[in-house]
Amino acid sequence: MIQRPSRLQRPNAQIALGGLTGIAALTSVLIIVLMLVFLAIYAYPAIRFNGLGFFSGTIWNIGNQYGSGSVTRNGFSAEPGAVFGAVVFIFGSVATSSLAMIIAVPFSIMVAMALVYRVHPRIRPIANALVELMAGVPSVVYGLWGMVVLVPLIARLPGAGSGNGLLAATIILALMVTPIMVATIRDVVLAQSATIFEASMALGGTSWQAVTRAVLPSVRGGVVASVLLAFGRALGETMAVLMVCGSAINSLPQNIYQPVNTIAAVIVSQLESALTDSSGMAQRSLAELAVVLFLITLAVNIIARVALHGADRSEGQ
Numbered sequence: 001m002i003q004r005p006s007r008l009q010r011p012n013a014q015i016a017l018g019g020l021t022g023i024a025a026l027t028s029v030l031i032i033v034l035m036l037v038f039l040a041i042y043a044y045p046a047i048r049f050n051g052l053g054f055f056s057g058t059i060w061n062i063g064n065q066y067g068s069g070s071v072t073r074n075g076f077s078a079e080p081g082a083v084f085g086a087v088v089f090i091f092g093s094v095a096t097s098s099l100a101m102i103i104a105v106p107f108s109i110m111v112a113m114a115l116v117y118r119v120h121p122r123i124r125p126i127a128n129a130l131v132e133l134m135a136g137v138p139s140v141v142y143g144l145w146g147m148v149v150l151v152p153l154i155a156r157l158p159g160a161g162s163g164n165g166l167l168a169a170t171i172i173l174a175l176m177v178t179p180i181m182v183a184t185i186r187d188v189v190l191a192q193s194a195t196i197f198e199a200s201m202a203l204g205g206t207s208w209q210a211v212t213r214a215v216l217p218s219v220r221g222g223v224v225a226s227v228l229l230a231f232g233r234a235l236g237e238t239m240a241v242l243m244v245c246g247s248a249i250n251s252l253p254q255n256i257y258q259p260v261n262t263i264a265a266v267i268v269s270q271l272e273s274a275l276t277d278s279s280g281m282a283q284r285s286l287a288e289l290a291v292v293l294f295l296i297t298l299a300v301n302i303i304a305r306v307a308l309h310g311a312d313r314s315e316g317q
Helices: 011-055 087-117 124-135 139-155 166-191 195-202 207-218 220-236 239-244 263-274 281-316
Strands: 071-073 076-078
Touching: 011 071, 011 076, 011 281, 076 281, 087 124, 087 166, 087 207, 087 220, 087 263, 087 281, 124 166, 139 166, 139 239, 166 220, 166 239, 195 207, 207 220, 220 263, 220 281, 239 263, 263 281
Parallel strands: none
Antiparallel strands: 071 076
Protein backbone atom coordinates (compact mmCIF):
# COMPACT_ATOMS: atom_id res chain seq x y z
CA MET A 1 0.00 0.00 0.00
CA ILE A 2 1.43 3.33 -1.11
CA GLN A 3 1.29 5.97 1.59
CA ARG A 4 0.48 9.49 0.56
CA PRO A 5 2.95 12.13 1.78
CA SER A 6 1.80 14.19 4.70
CA ARG A 7 1.03 17.87 4.26
CA LEU A 8 4.36 18.92 5.70
CA GLN A 9 6.19 16.60 3.28
CA ARG A 10 4.69 18.17 0.18
CA PRO A 11 6.96 20.52 -1.83
CA ASN A 12 4.71 23.57 -1.39
CA ALA A 13 4.55 23.00 2.37
CA GLN A 14 8.35 22.72 2.55
CA ILE A 15 8.75 25.97 0.65
CA ALA A 16 6.20 27.73 2.86
CA LEU A 17 7.81 26.38 6.03
CA GLY A 18 11.26 27.49 4.88
CA GLY A 19 9.92 30.93 4.01
CA LEU A 20 8.18 31.39 7.35
CA THR A 21 11.20 30.31 9.39
CA GLY A 22 13.45 32.55 7.29
CA ILE A 23 11.14 35.52 7.82
CA ALA A 24 11.06 34.84 11.57
CA ALA A 25 14.86 34.70 11.74
CA LEU A 26 15.28 37.88 9.69
CA THR A 27 12.65 39.66 11.79
CA SER A 28 14.52 38.96 15.02
CA VAL A 29 17.76 40.25 13.50
CA LEU A 30 15.96 43.28 12.09
CA ILE A 31 14.48 44.14 15.49
CA ILE A 32 17.93 44.09 17.10
CA VAL A 33 19.41 46.23 14.32
CA LEU A 34 16.54 48.73 14.50
CA MET A 35 16.88 49.00 18.27
CA LEU A 36 20.59 49.73 17.95
CA VAL A 37 20.04 52.22 15.12
CA PHE A 38 17.29 54.03 17.05
CA LEU A 39 19.44 54.28 20.18
CA ALA A 40 22.43 55.46 18.17
CA ILE A 41 20.41 58.15 16.37
CA TYR A 42 18.79 59.35 19.59
CA ALA A 43 22.14 59.35 21.42
CA TYR A 44 24.08 61.03 18.58
CA PRO A 45 23.86 64.57 20.08
CA ALA A 46 25.19 63.21 23.37
CA ILE A 47 27.95 61.30 21.59
CA ARG A 48 29.05 64.53 19.93
CA PHE A 49 28.63 66.62 23.09
CA ASN A 50 30.44 64.22 25.43
CA GLY A 51 33.18 63.05 23.08
CA LEU A 52 35.82 60.66 24.37
CA GLY A 53 35.51 62.25 27.80
CA PHE A 54 32.42 60.12 28.25
CA PHE A 55 34.69 57.08 28.65
CA SER A 56 37.22 58.76 30.94
CA GLY A 57 35.14 60.96 33.23
CA THR A 58 33.77 59.98 36.61
CA ILE A 59 31.38 62.91 37.09
CA TRP A 60 27.71 62.69 36.12
CA ASN A 61 25.95 66.04 36.49
CA ILE A 62 22.91 67.09 34.46
CA GLY A 63 23.78 70.75 35.10
CA ASN A 64 22.01 73.71 36.68
CA GLN A 65 18.34 73.48 35.72
CA TYR A 66 17.57 76.91 37.16
CA GLY A 67 20.50 78.88 35.79
CA SER A 68 20.69 80.95 32.66
CA GLY A 69 22.65 80.26 29.51
CA SER A 70 24.00 76.96 28.26
CA VAL A 71 27.23 75.14 27.44
CA THR A 72 27.90 74.15 23.83
CA ARG A 73 30.27 71.52 22.50
CA ASN A 74 30.57 70.34 18.90
CA GLY A 75 27.39 72.16 17.96
CA PHE A 76 25.17 70.70 20.70
CA SER A 77 24.03 72.47 23.88
CA ALA A 78 23.28 71.38 27.43
CA GLU A 79 22.49 73.03 30.72
CA PRO A 80 25.34 75.06 32.32
CA GLY A 81 27.66 72.80 34.29
CA ALA A 82 26.47 69.63 32.58
CA VAL A 83 29.10 66.85 32.59
CA PHE A 84 28.48 63.22 31.70
CA GLY A 85 31.13 60.62 32.52
CA ALA A 86 30.45 56.88 32.33
CA VAL A 87 33.53 55.39 34.01
CA VAL A 88 31.77 54.79 37.34
CA PHE A 89 28.95 52.89 35.67
CA ILE A 90 31.06 50.92 33.22
CA PHE A 91 33.38 49.90 36.04
CA GLY A 92 30.41 48.93 38.23
CA SER A 93 28.86 46.78 35.51
CA VAL A 94 32.10 44.95 34.73
CA ALA A 95 33.17 44.61 38.38
CA THR A 96 29.89 43.25 39.73
CA SER A 97 29.45 40.84 36.82
CA SER A 98 33.06 39.61 36.92
CA LEU A 99 33.05 39.06 40.68
CA ALA A 100 29.70 37.28 40.39
CA MET A 101 31.24 34.94 37.80
CA ILE A 102 34.17 34.18 40.12
CA ILE A 103 31.66 33.00 42.74
CA ALA A 104 29.09 31.39 40.48
CA VAL A 105 31.19 29.49 37.92
CA PRO A 106 32.86 26.88 40.19
CA PHE A 107 29.67 26.46 42.22
CA SER A 108 27.57 26.00 39.08
CA ILE A 109 29.95 23.40 37.64
CA MET A 110 29.90 21.40 40.88
CA VAL A 111 26.10 21.52 41.09
CA ALA A 112 25.74 20.49 37.44
CA MET A 113 28.13 17.57 37.89
CA ALA A 114 26.25 16.49 41.02
CA LEU A 115 22.93 16.56 39.16
CA VAL A 116 24.33 14.40 36.36
CA TYR A 117 26.47 11.89 38.26
CA ARG A 118 25.59 11.98 41.97
CA VAL A 119 21.90 12.72 42.51
CA HIS A 120 19.69 9.62 42.67
CA PRO A 121 17.61 9.16 39.47
CA ARG A 122 14.38 9.37 41.47
CA ILE A 123 15.37 12.71 43.02
CA ARG A 124 16.97 14.14 39.87
CA PRO A 125 13.72 15.41 38.24
CA ILE A 126 12.83 17.30 41.42
CA ALA A 127 16.32 18.79 41.68
CA ASN A 128 16.25 19.81 38.00
CA ALA A 129 12.83 21.41 38.49
CA LEU A 130 14.11 23.41 41.46
CA VAL A 131 17.07 24.69 39.45
CA GLU A 132 14.81 25.76 36.58
CA LEU A 133 12.40 27.34 39.07
CA MET A 134 15.22 29.46 40.49
CA ALA A 135 16.08 30.60 36.97
CA GLY A 136 12.51 31.81 36.50
CA VAL A 137 12.21 33.80 39.73
CA PRO A 138 11.70 37.53 38.93
CA SER A 139 14.73 39.69 39.61
CA VAL A 140 12.77 41.99 41.91
CA VAL A 141 12.24 39.03 44.27
CA TYR A 142 16.01 38.53 44.49
CA GLY A 143 16.38 42.26 45.07
CA LEU A 144 13.81 42.28 47.86
CA TRP A 145 15.51 39.31 49.53
CA GLY A 146 18.80 41.18 49.23
CA MET A 147 17.35 44.28 50.88
CA VAL A 148 15.65 42.40 53.72
CA VAL A 149 18.16 39.63 54.44
CA LEU A 150 21.51 40.06 52.69
CA VAL A 151 22.17 43.78 53.20
CA PRO A 152 21.54 43.68 57.00
CA LEU A 153 23.86 40.68 57.27
CA ILE A 154 26.65 42.47 55.39
CA ALA A 155 26.08 45.60 57.50
CA ARG A 156 27.15 43.61 60.59
CA LEU A 157 30.64 43.13 59.16
CA PRO A 158 33.36 45.55 60.35
CA GLY A 159 33.61 48.56 58.04
CA ALA A 160 30.67 47.47 55.89
CA GLY A 161 28.62 50.61 56.49
CA SER A 162 24.98 50.27 55.45
CA GLY A 163 25.60 46.96 53.64
CA ASN A 164 24.54 48.34 50.27
CA GLY A 165 27.45 48.13 47.88
CA LEU A 166 29.66 46.05 45.62
CA LEU A 167 29.58 42.90 47.77
CA ALA A 168 25.79 42.81 48.02
CA ALA A 169 25.36 43.37 44.28
CA THR A 170 27.93 40.68 43.52
CA ILE A 171 26.21 38.07 45.70
CA ILE A 172 22.79 38.85 44.24
CA LEU A 173 24.09 38.53 40.69
CA ALA A 174 25.87 35.28 41.55
CA LEU A 175 22.61 33.83 42.89
CA MET A 176 20.73 34.94 39.79
CA VAL A 177 23.12 33.57 37.16
CA THR A 178 23.91 30.28 38.92
CA PRO A 179 20.67 28.48 37.87
CA ILE A 180 21.22 29.52 34.25
CA MET A 181 24.76 28.13 34.20
CA VAL A 182 23.76 24.96 36.07
CA ALA A 183 20.99 24.18 33.59
CA THR A 184 23.18 24.92 30.55
CA ILE A 185 26.23 22.97 31.78
CA ARG A 186 24.00 20.06 32.81
CA ASP A 187 22.46 19.88 29.33
CA VAL A 188 25.88 20.11 27.67
CA VAL A 189 27.22 17.24 29.79
CA LEU A 190 24.13 15.11 29.19
CA ALA A 191 24.56 15.63 25.44
CA GLN A 192 27.97 13.98 25.70
CA SER A 193 28.31 10.22 25.57
CA ALA A 194 28.15 8.63 29.02
CA THR A 195 31.01 6.33 27.98
CA ILE A 196 33.55 9.09 28.68
CA PHE A 197 32.80 9.06 32.38
CA GLU A 198 32.37 5.28 32.49
CA ALA A 199 35.63 4.62 30.63
CA SER A 200 37.55 6.89 33.00
CA MET A 201 36.08 5.08 36.00
CA ALA A 202 36.85 1.69 34.43
CA LEU A 203 40.52 2.68 34.13
CA GLY A 204 40.69 3.07 37.90
CA GLY A 205 40.09 6.77 38.19
CA THR A 206 38.04 8.38 40.92
CA SER A 207 34.84 10.22 40.13
CA TRP A 208 36.71 13.50 40.73
CA GLN A 209 39.38 12.50 38.21
CA ALA A 210 36.77 11.34 35.72
CA VAL A 211 34.95 14.66 35.88
CA THR A 212 37.95 17.00 35.93
CA ARG A 213 40.21 15.13 33.49
CA ALA A 214 37.75 13.52 31.09
CA VAL A 215 34.25 15.02 31.19
CA LEU A 216 34.96 18.73 31.63
CA PRO A 217 37.73 18.91 28.98
CA SER A 218 35.36 17.29 26.49
CA VAL A 219 32.68 19.94 27.08
CA ARG A 220 35.01 22.89 27.58
CA GLY A 221 33.49 24.93 24.75
CA GLY A 222 29.95 24.46 26.05
CA VAL A 223 30.98 25.46 29.57
CA VAL A 224 32.71 28.60 28.29
CA ALA A 225 29.62 29.49 26.25
CA SER A 226 27.33 29.06 29.27
CA VAL A 227 29.60 31.27 31.38
CA LEU A 228 29.61 34.00 28.73
CA LEU A 229 25.83 33.86 28.35
CA ALA A 230 25.44 34.17 32.12
CA PHE A 231 27.94 37.05 32.10
CA GLY A 232 25.78 38.83 29.51
CA ARG A 233 22.74 38.30 31.71
CA ALA A 234 24.58 39.74 34.71
CA LEU A 235 25.66 42.82 32.75
CA GLY A 236 22.07 43.69 31.90
CA GLU A 237 20.46 42.96 35.25
CA THR A 238 18.71 46.05 36.59
CA MET A 239 16.20 45.93 39.44
CA ALA A 240 17.90 43.48 41.76
CA VAL A 241 21.22 45.34 41.48
CA LEU A 242 19.53 48.74 41.88
CA MET A 243 17.94 47.62 45.14
CA VAL A 244 21.23 46.63 46.82
CA CYS A 245 24.11 48.43 45.06
CA GLY A 246 23.87 51.76 46.90
CA SER A 247 23.50 53.79 43.66
CA ALA A 248 26.92 55.46 43.74
CA ILE A 249 27.32 58.61 41.67
CA ASN A 250 30.63 60.36 40.88
CA SER A 251 32.76 58.00 42.95
CA LEU A 252 34.44 54.64 42.43
CA PRO A 253 34.33 52.07 45.27
CA GLN A 254 37.50 51.79 47.32
CA ASN A 255 36.56 48.40 48.80
CA ILE A 256 33.94 45.71 48.31
CA TYR A 257 31.57 47.26 50.87
CA GLN A 258 31.25 50.70 49.31
CA PRO A 259 28.33 51.70 47.05
CA VAL A 260 28.61 51.02 43.35
CA ASN A 261 26.44 51.57 40.31
CA THR A 262 25.94 49.83 36.97
CA ILE A 263 24.87 51.04 33.54
CA ALA A 264 21.48 49.35 33.71
CA ALA A 265 20.80 50.55 37.26
CA VAL A 266 21.77 54.17 36.63
CA ILE A 267 19.55 54.39 33.55
CA VAL A 268 16.57 53.54 35.75
CA SER A 269 17.58 55.60 38.78
CA GLN A 270 18.53 58.74 36.81
CA LEU A 271 15.72 58.71 34.25
CA GLU A 272 13.33 60.82 36.35
CA SER A 273 15.89 63.56 36.96
CA ALA A 274 16.98 63.42 33.32
CA LEU A 275 13.43 64.22 32.24
CA THR A 276 13.74 67.59 33.99
CA ASP A 277 16.60 68.59 31.68
CA SER A 278 15.03 71.04 29.24
CA SER A 279 17.93 70.62 26.81
CA GLY A 280 17.34 66.87 26.60
CA MET A 281 21.07 66.14 26.82
CA ALA A 282 20.73 64.13 30.04
CA GLN A 283 18.21 61.82 28.40
CA ARG A 284 20.41 61.43 25.35
CA SER A 285 23.43 60.69 27.56
CA LEU A 286 21.45 57.91 29.22
CA ALA A 287 20.73 56.64 25.70
CA GLU A 288 24.48 56.71 25.04
CA LEU A 289 24.95 54.56 28.13
CA ALA A 290 22.30 52.20 26.74
CA VAL A 291 24.24 51.96 23.45
CA VAL A 292 27.41 51.07 25.37
CA LEU A 293 25.60 48.39 27.37
CA PHE A 294 23.92 47.08 24.22
CA LEU A 295 27.24 46.71 22.40
CA ILE A 296 28.98 45.07 25.37
CA THR A 297 26.16 42.56 25.86
CA LEU A 298 25.93 41.88 22.12
CA ALA A 299 29.68 41.24 21.92
CA VAL A 300 29.57 38.87 24.88
CA ASN A 301 26.67 36.91 23.38
CA ILE A 302 28.36 36.68 19.97
CA ILE A 303 31.52 35.33 21.61
CA ALA A 304 29.40 32.81 23.52
CA ARG A 305 27.66 31.63 20.34
CA VAL A 306 30.99 31.27 18.55
CA ALA A 307 32.37 29.25 21.46
CA LEU A 308 29.28 27.03 21.53
CA HIS A 309 29.45 26.53 17.75
CA GLY A 310 33.09 25.57 18.05
CA ALA A 311 32.22 23.09 20.78
CA ASP A 312 29.54 21.52 18.58
CA ARG A 313 31.98 21.16 15.68
CA SER A 314 34.63 19.57 17.85
CA GLU A 315 32.09 17.15 19.29
CA GLY A 316 30.91 16.28 15.80
CA GLN A 317 34.44 15.38 14.75
